[in-house]
Amino acid sequence: MAETILLLDAAAIQRALSRIAHEIAEHNAQSTGVVLVGIQRGGILLAQRLALVLAGIWGHPVPVGALDVSMHRDDLDQRVAPRVQPTLIPFDVTGKTVVLVDDVLFSGRTIRAAMDALNDFGRPTRIQLAVLVDRGHRELPIKADFVGRSVPTARTEQVHVKLSEDTGEDQVVLEKP
Amino acid sequence: MSWTRKHLLDIESLSAEEILTVLDTARAFKAVGERVIKKVPALRGKTVVNLFVEPSTRTRTSFELSEQRLSADIINFTAEASSLKKGETLKDTARNLEALNVDFIVIRHTAAGAPHFLARVLKAHVINAGDGAHEHPTQALLDTFTIREKKGRIQGLKVTILGDILYSRVARSDIWALTKLGAQVTLCGPATLVPRTFERMGCRITYDVEEAIRDADIINLLRIQHERQRKTMFPGINEYTQLFGLNRDRMARTKPDVLIMHPGPINRGVEIESDLADGQRSVILEQVTNGLAVRMAVLFLVNGGKGPQEVAAD
Numbered sequence: 001m002a003e004t005i006l007l008l009d010a011a012a013i014q015r016a017l018s019r020i021a022h023e024i025a026e027h028n029a030q031s032t033g034v035v036l037v038g039i040q041r042g043g044i045l046l047a048q049r050l051a052l053v054l055a056g057i058w059g060h061p062v063p064v065g066a067l068d069v070s071m072h073r074d075d076l077d078q079r080v081a082p083r084v085q086p087t088l089i090p091f092d093v094t095g096k097t098v099v100l101v102d103d104v105l106f107s108g109r110t111i112r113a114a115m116d117a118l119n120d121f122g123r124p125t126r127i128q129l130a131v132l133v134d135r136g137h138r139e140l141p142i143k144a145d146f147v148g149r150s151v152p153t154a155r156t157e158q159v160h161v162k163l164s165e166d167t168g169e170d171q172v173v174l175e176k177p
Numbered sequence: 178m179s180w181t182r183k184h185l186l187d188i189e190s191l192s193a194e195e196i197l198t199v200l201d202t203a204r205a206f207k208a209v210g211e212r213v214i215k216k217v218p219a220l221r222g223k224t225v226v227n228l229f230v231e232p233s234t235r236t237r238t239s240f241e242l243s244e245q246r247l248s249a250d251i252i253n254f255t256a257e258a259s260s261l262k263k264g265e266t267l268k269d270t271a272r273n274l275e276a277l278n279v280d281f282i283v284i285r286h287t288a289a290g291a292p293h294f295l296a297r298v299l300k301a302h303v304i305n306a307g308d309g310a311h312e313h314p315t316q317a318l319l320d321t322f323t324i325r326e327k328k329g330r331i332q333g334l335k336v337t338i339l340g341d342i343l344y345s346r347v348a349r350s351d352i353w354a355l356t357k358l359g360a361q362v363t364l365c366g367p368a369t370l371v372p373r374t375f376e377r378m379g380c381r382i383t384y385d386v387e388e389a390i391r392d393a394d395i396i397n398l399l400r401i402q403h404e405r406q407r408k409t410m411f412p413g414i415n416e417y418t419q420l421f422g423l424n425r426d427r428m429a430r431t432k433p434d435v436l437i438m439h440p441g442p443i444n445r446g447v448e449i450e451s452d453l454a455d456g457q458r459s460v461i462l463e464q465v466t467n468g469l470a471v472r473m474a475v476l477f478l479v480n481g482g483k484g485p486q487e488v489a490a491d
Contacts, residue, residue, distance in 0.1 A: 068205065071217035071477070080179045081481035083198075084205035120214040 003176040007151055010170035016148030020130050021053035023146050024099055031058040034097045039114050040068040040085035042103030045163045046132055065089035069113035094122035103161040105131040108142035133172055135159050180478040184296045184303040187312040188353040196354055199474050200322050207470035219477050220249035225281040226274050228254045233285050235441055236306050240283050243472035268298055275299050302479045310344050316440050317350035319471040323464050324395055327436055332359035337389045340399030340448055343370045347440045348399060352378050365389035366421055386421050390431050397438045398448045414447055424450045436460050
């Protein structure tokens with residue numbers, strides 16, 4: 001029977017996002033040059049929530065895009081084809097600071113694919129990375145700029161980020177095999 | 178529902194869910210085609226052979242561009258310029274291609290079942306680009322994609338396929354795909370080219386064109402396949418046009434939102450009046466655009482498939 005441990009509850013997720021938003025604001029004085037791009041699927045809702053907090057800090061709306069990295073993965077012939085989600089980037093990323101947003105940072109391969117995918121849309125001045133949970137086990141030299149919570153995990157464990165828009169409740173859980 | 182098949186050989190063996198997986202995936206690839214940079218690295222380092230033993234222009238160029246947009250390397254074989262003309266068997270041609278370590282074979286062949294044969298003897302992924310009068314699966318997928326995009330659904334729609342059904346692989350693949358997705362298919366054309374045996378595939382058959390198109394949501398026109406007819410199966414082109422051609426008068430008695438489709442090439446003035454082919458209700462050129470997206474989706478999906486028996490990884 002799988003054992004499940006609660007890592008973050010709704011209030012902790014809200015605090016983490018609020019802190020990340022303030023850190024993004026602190027690191028990017030030129031607020032009008034910042035856009036958020038959520039990585040399908042887990043990063044989209046988080047990017048939208050971060051954008052709301054940032055809009056409150058900066059006093060202007062922050063553009064949000066959605067990026068699917070399926071076509072840029074490096075393991076496409078080693079697995080069943082992933083279900084491709086829409087990519088919607090309704091703004092020009094050239095010259096912008098793009099903050100990539102994802103729920104869990106693990107091997108880093110998704111982020112590598114995301115940076116490649118983003119390249120097809122233009123040349124951002126800078127790409128930064130915000131994640132709700134960093135669970136370690138990096139396979140590439142990739143590091144997040146903004147982290148909600150760092151959690152030591154075993155490779156065989158799973159981290160699930162559940163958000164109320166999808167599941168009715170905000171929580172991050174660690175599932176042991 | 179994930180796609181686990183290694184090949185795309187026909188529509189007949191696919192489930193409705195598998196067809197919908199292709200259509201959903203194609204939607205994402207259509208968006209790629211609308212970007213400034215229309216290329217993704219999904220098949221980088223893979224080699225695709227386009228083995229077109231039967232002449233084809235639009236399907237071959239559509240496959241070629243799809244493969245290029247997925248970053249694959251491409252080898253083109255045509256019947257005229259290949260060793261098949263020198264007496265080599267299909268199996269030997271294919272084995273030689275495999276010795277070059279190709280990963281995908283897209284085959285068009287005059288013989289029904291040729292793709293299935295290759296899939297049995299080779300390790301590469303095989304995609305059927307039309308085999309004899311049997312099937313043309315990517316055409317059916319792009320047709321259903323176009324219908325779903327325009328009408329928002331397939332279930333419950335009335336689709337009339339008009340023309341040479343007997344010799345048409347497009348008709349067979351379309352009938353499989355449409356009936357699996359819940360459309361009601363009506364076939365119409367000269368009695369010699371629309372045999373009653375198609376009723377067994379779940380179609381309604383009528384030889385009265387006005388009745389066939391009156392309630393239709395979609396009219397899919399097929400060309401008379403001169404090259405596949407061994408003897409004259411209908412009196413003549415003029416009489417065909419008079420009895421079954423889509424013209425202004427007949428269009429006036431159809432639903433106002435009916436869509437006109439045609440897999441091409443069109444014989445203007447034969448199965449369709451020239452103006453109608455370019456008119457408001459025609460989605461013929463959108464079918465061409467969608468063909469690219471659907472073929473990219475098929476290549477993308479079979480790349481991850483190991484065989485029908487494989488279980489999804491996640």
